[in-house]
Amino acid sequence: MSKRTDLLLSIADDELILGWRNSEWTGIAPFLEEDVAFSSIAQNEIGHARALYELAAAELGTTADELAFDRKPEEYRCAPLVELRRLEWARTIARHWLYEAADEIRLAALKASDDPEIAGVAAKMDREETYHRMHAEMWIDRLLATDEGHTRLDEAVDELWPYALGVLDDELRPELRARVEERLGRTLPDVEDIPRGVHEVELAELWEEMTSVRRSAPPGSQW
Amino acid sequence: MLDARAPEESAASEPSAVPETGSAGREASRGQRTIYEVFRQERKGQPFQHAGSVAAPDEQFAEIYAREQYGRRQESVALWLVARDAVREIDEFPDEFDLKYRRVDGYSIKARLREARERAGTLDMAPGASDAA
Numbered sequence: 001m002s003k004r005t006d007l008l009l010s011i012a013d014d015e016l017i018l019g020w021r022n023s024e025w026t027g028i029a030p031f032l033e034e035d036v037a038f039s040s041i042a043q044n045e046i047g048h049a050r051a052l053y054e055l056a057a058a059e060l061g062t063t064a065d066e067l068a069f070d071r072k073p074e075e076y077r078c079a080p081l082v083e084l085r086r087l088e089w090a091r092t093i094a095r096h097w098l099y100e101a102a103d104e105i106r107l108a109a110l111k112a113s114d115d116p117e118i119a120g121v122a123a124k125m126d127r128e129e130t131y132h133r134m135h136a137e138m139w140i141d142r143l144l145a146t147d148e149g150h151t152r153l154d155e156a157v158d159e160l161w162p163y164a165l166g167v168l169d170d171e172l173r174p175e176l177r178a179r180v181e182e183r184l185g186r187t188l189p190d191v192e193d194i195p196r197g198v199h200e201v202e203l204a205e206l207w208e209e210m211t212s213v214r215r216s217a218p219p220g221s222q223w
Numbered sequence: 224m225l226d227a228r229a230p231e232e233s234a235a236s237e238p239s240a241v242p243e244t245g246s247a248g249r250e251a252s253r254g255q256r257t258i259y260e261v262f263r264q265e266r267k268g269q270p271f272q273h274a275g276s277v278a279a280p281d282e283q284f285a286e287i288y289a290r291e292q293y294g295r296r297q298e299s300v301a302l303w304l305v306a307r308d309a310v311r312e313i314d315e316f317p318d319e320f321d322l323k324y325r326r327v328d329g330y331s332i333k334a335r336l337r338e339a340r341e342r343a344g345t346l347d348m349a350p351g352a353s354d355a356a
Contacts, residue, residue, distance in 0.1 A: 031256075033277050033288035040291040135287050142280065 004115065005056050006077065009067065010196060011106070012052035013078035014167065016068055017203070018099060019045030020210055021082060022092075030089055041096075041132050048125045055117055069214045073199060073207040080194050081163035083203040090143065094156035097136040098164040101179055103129060105172050140183065157184065165193035258307040259285040261292070263299040271303050 022042035029035035053064035060067075081099060086092055107129065110122035143149035157180070164180075165173055173193070181188055256278040262271040274293045279285035282304070289302050340346040 031278070033279060033284075033292070037288050037291040040295050131287065131290065134283070138283050138287065 002059065004118070005059050008052050008056040008059075008118075010077040010079075012049045012056065012067070013076045014082050014099075014103075015045045015052065016049035017076070017078045017206065018082040019043065019049060020206060021085065022096070024085070024087065025092065037135060041135065044128050044132070048128070051121050051124070055121060065214075069211045073204045076199070076203065076207075077196060078203070079163065079167040079196050080198060080200050080203075081160065081167055083200040083206065084160075084163065085202045085206070090149070090152035091156040091160070093136070093139045093143065094153055094160055096132075097140055098157070098160055098180070099167065100129065100133045100136045102164060102167040102172075102176050104133060105175050105179075106168060109172065144184075154184070154186075158189070161188055162191045162194045165191070166195045256280050257285070259289065259304045260307050260310060261289045262303040262305070263293050264301040265299060267300055271301070274299075274302075276307065 019042045022038055022045065026035065026039040026042070029038050049068065050064050053067045057064050057067055081095060084095065086095060104126075107122045107126045111119055111126065113119045113122070140153070143153040161180075164176065168176055177188060257280070258276050258278050259282075260276050261274045263274040264271045277285055277288040277292060279288050285304055289304055293299055293302055336349075337346070340349055
């Protein structure tokens, strides 16, 4: 597999799995407007995954659906950050914010790519991600505004920080650290990253659910 | 894939005549939220029409929520957000003498108005005069 396909699949898998995780809030988010907004963001992430899978599929001679659903859990290239099942709002927001920050740094690099297809899809994604970032930043403002919110955000960020590092390649990590430290006004601990390619058990559980309908249908079924 | 929730299915898009939004039923969350009325424009040049409302802690959240509820399927080209408190409502109209006869239903005045404007030399000042008729 080419380096290009590997890159496309890494980002596509991040977006698909995070979209899936965020969609777990559909119907049960803290209030209705947030429910609709967060579900919509989840759908956008899955749309981004599809666009990226399509580029990879063209190279591999397969389809986006086959890449999204027909691989084994261990073949996914997503970062463990997006695999975590964190059904608690402060942690969900912390993960959302850390991911969006990392994604912004990654997209900026991709937009400058020599590959016009990759640069193009990155620019398209970034136009939607702008609103995801706005949403995440508003919640961070909100959490930082009270002692309780601040404490809960700090705890969540400390827990998720090694995972957040794992989203990015080595050379992009210092920028993520600088941004997060500046926003939180504190130094983050020096920790080992939890890298891509190692999977949480939660991914296999998610995969079971996510692919169950497709696996139950005869091969070649049309959707 | 995800089940898409149509905006019209969300309880918050009830007409504004209802004083509370539908989300009040799920109101376990703390903190004050303001209700914003949302008006949307379907195509450039068309009038903005009331779409529904969102409850949000501030204007920034209201913007995001309105975008996601009323603009995520290309169903709007623009939105107006107005805090409900900023809307002045008028709902009393004395009708002591049954003024319905003043309506012009069923009576086309367009052509006659045009003739009258021609006579008065004000045709090109008429509203919509620059539009193709």
